Amino acid sequence: MEQQAQDTERDYFTDLSVLRDPYEYFESIRERGGVFRSTLRNLVVVTGFEESVEVLRNTEDFSSANAPQGPAVPLPFTPEGDNITDQIEAHRGEFLGGDLLVAYDGQQHKFSRSILNKLFTPSRLKANEEFIQSYSAQLIDEMVAKGGCELINEVATPFVTLVIADLLGVPADDREHFREVIDNAPPPGNMEADAPPSFDENSPLVVMGTYFFQYVMDRRENPREDILSELSNATYPDGSTPDALEIVRLATFLFGAGQDTSAKLLGNSIRRLAEDHALQDELRADPRLIPAFIEEVLRMEGSTKMTARLAVRDTSIAGLPVAAGTPVMIAVAAANRDPKRWENPEAFDMQRPRLREHLAFGRGAHTCAGAPLARVEVRILLEHLLAKTSRISLDEAHHGPQGARELDYEPSFIIRGLSKLHLVLAP
Amino acid sequence: MPSINVVRLDGSVDSVAVDPEGTLMEAIRDAGCDELLALCGGCLSCATCHVHIDPAFADRLPPMSEDEDGLLDMVDNRSPHSRLSCQLRLDDSCEGMRVTLVEVG
Numbered sequence: 001m002e003q004q005a006q007d008t009e010r011d012y013f014t015d016l017s018v019l020r021d022p023y024e025y026f027e028s029i030r031e032r033g034g035v036f037r038s039t040l041r042n043l044v045v046v047t048g049f050e051e052s053v054e055v056l057r058n059t060e061d062f063s064s065a066n067a068p069q070g071p072a073v074p075l076p077f078t079p080e081g082d083n084i085t086d087q088i089e090a091h092r093g094e095f096l097g098g099d100l101l102v103a104y105d106g107q108q109h110k111f112s113r114s115i116l117n118k119l120f121t122p123s124r125l126k127a128n129e130e131f132i133q134s135y136s137a138q139l140i141d142e143m144v145a146k147g148g149c150e151l152i153n154e155v156a157t158p159f160v161t162l163v164i165a166d167l168l169g170v171p172a173d174d175r176e177h178f179r180e181v182i183d184n185a186p187p188p189g190n191m192e193a194d195a196p197p198s199f200d201e202n203s204p205l206v207v208m209g210t211y212f213f214q215y216v217m218d219r220r221e222n223p224r225e226d227i228l229s230e231l232s233n234a235t236y237p238d239g240s241t242p243d244a245l246e247i248v249r250l251a252t253f254l255f256g257a258g259q260d261t262s263a264k265l266l267g268n269s270i271r272r273l274a275e276d277h278a279l280q281d282e283l284r285a286d287p288r289l290i291p292a293f294i295e296e297v298l299r300m301e302g303s304t305k306m307t308a309r310l311a312v313r314d315t316s317i318a319g320l321p322v323a324a325g326t327p328v329m330i331a332v333a334a335a336n337r338d339p340k341r342w343e344n345p346e347a348f349d350m351q352r353p354r355l356r357e358h359l360a361f362g363r364g365a366h367t368c369a370g371a372p373l374a375r376v377e378v379r380i381l382l383e384h385l386l387a388k389t390s391r392i393s394l395d396e397a398h399h400g401p402q403g404a405r406e407l408d409y410e411p412s413f414i415i416r417g418l419s420k421l422h423l424v425l426a427p
Numbered sequence: 428m429p430s431i432n433v434v435r436l437d438g439s440v441d442s443v444a445v446d447p448e449g450t451l452m453e454a455i456r457d458a459g460c461d462e463l464l465a466l467c468g469g470c471l472s473c474a475t476c477h478v479h480i481d482p483a484f485a486d487r488l489p490p491m492s493e494d495e496d497g498l499l500d501m502v503d504n505r506s507p508h509s510r511l512s513c514q515l516r517l518d519d520s521c522e523g524m525r526v527t528l529v530e531v532g
Contacts, residue, residue, distance in 0.1 A: 059457065110449055117470040117513070121494045237448040237516065356466060356473075364456065367468025 009040050012329070013072045013413050014191060020409060022305050022416065026334035034338070035317045043071045043327040044317065047334035049341035049359070051318045055309055055330055057364040062309035062328065063088050063105050064366055068097025070189055070413060071308035071327035079325025083313040100205075101253050102366060109365060111236045112250060118234075119227055119254075120372040124167075131166045132380050135159065140384040144425045148395055151270055151421040155381075156263035157183065163377055164255055169226025174211055181207045182259050189414030205256050212251045216244050254370070262374045264303035264410070264417025265294075269378055270385070271407070271421055272297060272348070274394045279348075284386045292350040294378050295358065298336075300348060302360030305333040305416045332359040333416065388427065395422035429519050434527040436462045445517045451526065452476040452512035463528055469513040474498040476512045477505075481525040488515055504529055 010025065012018050018025040026047055029036075034048020046052050055062055065088050066073070076094035077087050088105075092098040101112055139159060143149040158179065165175045181204045219232035231247055273280050283289050311326040322328070336358050337345040343352075361368035368374070385392065399422060400406045408419045433441045433455055445454040455463045455478075467473035471494055480488065488510065491499075495511050502509070512526070 053461075057456065057459075057461065107448070110453065113469065114450075117468075119470075121471045122497055123494050357464065362468075363466070365453070365468065367466070369468065369470050371467060372470060372472040 009038065011040060013041070013070070016191075016411075019191060019411060019413075022333055023337065026331055026337070030334065030338075034340070035320050037320070038329075041072045041327075043329055044311075044320070044322055046317060046328060046330045047338065048318070049335040049338040052330050052332060052335040052359055053363050055317055055328060056359070056362055056366070058315075059105065059365050061312055061315035063312045064109070064309060065092060065095050065098050065103050065105065066308045066310045066327055067102045067366070068100055069095055069308075070306075071310075071329040072413075075310070075325065075327070079323075082324050084310075084324045085312050088310070088312065099249065101250060102257075111238075111242075112246070113365065113369070114237050115231065115234045115242070115247075116250065116254070116369045119230070120370065122372075124227070125372060125376050128163070128167050129376065129380070132163055132377060133384075135162060136381045136384045140381070140388050143423075144388050144427050147426075148422065148424040151423055152263060152267050152418060153183075153420070156266040157259065159266070159381060160259055160262040160377060164259075164373070167227055167373070168231075168251065168255060169224065169228045170211075170215070170255070178204075178208055178211075178255070182256070189412040191411040191413055205252055208255055209248055209252045212248045212255070213244070216247045216251065220244070257370060260410075260415055260417070261303045261368075262370070262377055264415055265298070265374060265378055266381060267418040267421050268301040268303060268416065269294060269297045269382065270392065270423070271394070271418060272301070273382075273386075274392045274421075274423060276348075277391065277393075280386065280392060283382070287383055287386065289350060290379050290382050290386075291375070292355065294375060294382070295355045296348055296350045296352065298360035299342070299352075299355065299358035300336065301416060302333065302336065302358070303415055303417050304360065304362075305414060306331045307362065307366075307414075332362070335359050385425075389425050391424075391426040393424045393426075395424050398422035429517050429522040429524070431517070431521060431524045431526050433458070433460060434525060435460060436528055436530060445521070447516060447518055449516070450513050451478070451515040451517060455512060455526070455528070460528065463512070464531060465513065467513075471495065471498065471511070471513065474502050474511060475531050477502050477529045477531070478510060478512045479506055479508045479527040479529055480510050482508055484521055484524040487520045487524075488517075502529075502531075 010018055030047050034051040035046045038045050046055055076091045097103055104112060139155050149155060161179050162175060185204045215228050216232045219229040223229040223233055231251055235241055283293055307330050309328045311322045311324050313324045315322050339345050361371040410417050410419050428444050428446060430442050430444050433443050443454055443458045445451060452465050452469055456465050464475040466475045495514050499505050499509050
């Protein structure tokens with residue numbers, strides 16, 4: 001039985017049919033249980049909702065050190081014994097992205113997170129809503145006037161980039177440069193890389209880091225009324241002052257993290273609307289439904305398909321023994337369609353009870369800190385787009401006719417998002 | 428590090444130690460009280476870490492911000508003793524405080 005499953009198992013990390021339709025793939029492995037051991041890559045796969053929540057909330061037994069590189073990249077050491085905490089910390093720098101916030105564990109994570117948690121509060125977002133409103137209106141008016149657009153590059157990416165730049169207080173002159181650097185980089189979790197991924201001097205995080213270092217030094221000298229000043233002068237819960245480089249890492253990560261996922265969420269949301277004209281009309285008639293629409297898109301097609309953890313000690317998930325050093329893949333896209341948790345999970349239903357408990361933003365200590373911002377961004381852009389159009393459709397010249405659509409997804413095992421979305425916009 | 432008494436939704440009481448460098452939400456969550464959803468992870472946006480605080484200890488807690496007040500206005504079962512546990516750091520003066528978890532409406 002195990003042998004048979006192994007022979008027919010497709011490799012999630014390289015198989016392009018999985019990239020095109022990860023949901024069909026996750027359903028094909030669901031019969032193996034909410035948590036199972038995959039012999040193909042020697043990792044534990046979690047597809048169940050309850051099981052995913054269990055792992056995400058268990059920061060005692062599971063490290064996030066391998067979250068950026070994913071569960072399939074070999075560990076930089078050979079696990080020894082029933083507790084590998086010390087080994088992880090000794091080799092943290094050798095994990096790809098091991099020094100990013102998403103990879104932090106324990107007190108270091110708690111301290112950095114305490115700083116970020118103050119940034120996207122309701123009052124802060126409200127203060128920035130004016131800019132988000134006016135910029136959305138400007139972009140949408142432009143696109144409607146020309147009858148259509150390629151949403152991802154013409155709208156979504158510049159929109160989310162400028163919104164986070166405005167929020168952080170990045171000088172206008174530097175914003176365009178950042179955008180170019182981000183545009184030219186491969187997505188995280190790249191499936192097309194022929195060499196092991198690395199952070200070289202052209203990677204967006206490295207380029208932006210040098211700018212952010214200057215901003216942080218400047219804001220420590222001359223604080224202003226912006227998030228960068230707040231970040232630069234923040235203190236940890238024990239009253240100590242973070243190292244400037246740590247603030248640089250946080251700010252750079254915030255800027256980088258706000259890009260892809262929010263832009264892809266816009267793409268996934270608007271693709272769904274373009275394919276469902278009745279749904280468009282429903283939201284046009286009652287824009288108060290937009291937040292629930294966004295939540296259901298997040299559940300069905302959030303922009304993160306999976307995340308990873310690493311068992312720190314001998315433990316278990318829903319009764320399955322997991323040895324220290326075992327990588328765990330948490331398939332949030334599968335958990336969000338687990339029929340044990342969601343009635344009729346393949347149906348798009350904005351009225352689902354307790355819908356906002358989906359795992360699109362994760363759960364527990366590492367829950368996406370930018371979620372409140374992403375929700376505001378997508379809501380406002382959709383409000384303008386729906387108000388200014390009578391019909392949003394896919395451009396068949398680029399995507400083919402209904403029933404035979406051609407849609408290209410970013411070649412990433414982490415991100416679910418279109419690389420391009422050509423739209424026809426009728427005023 | 429103060430210990431508090433957490434009254435769970437089923438009425439049982441757990442003693443939980445609260446790290447003064449973390450928040451009350453983090454302490455309750457990390458103690459395994461799964462009914463405390465804390466969906467947003469502590470960034471003051473969801474109100475699903477709502478708790479009722481022992482009134483005798485109210486003056487030992489940090490004051491409520493406008494944002495916290497605004498979020499609590501949106502929950503069904505707000506009481507004069509409502510707080511969002513993600514906004515609370517406790518010191519030793521809170522030893523023995525009773526914190527009651529609240530059903531998410």
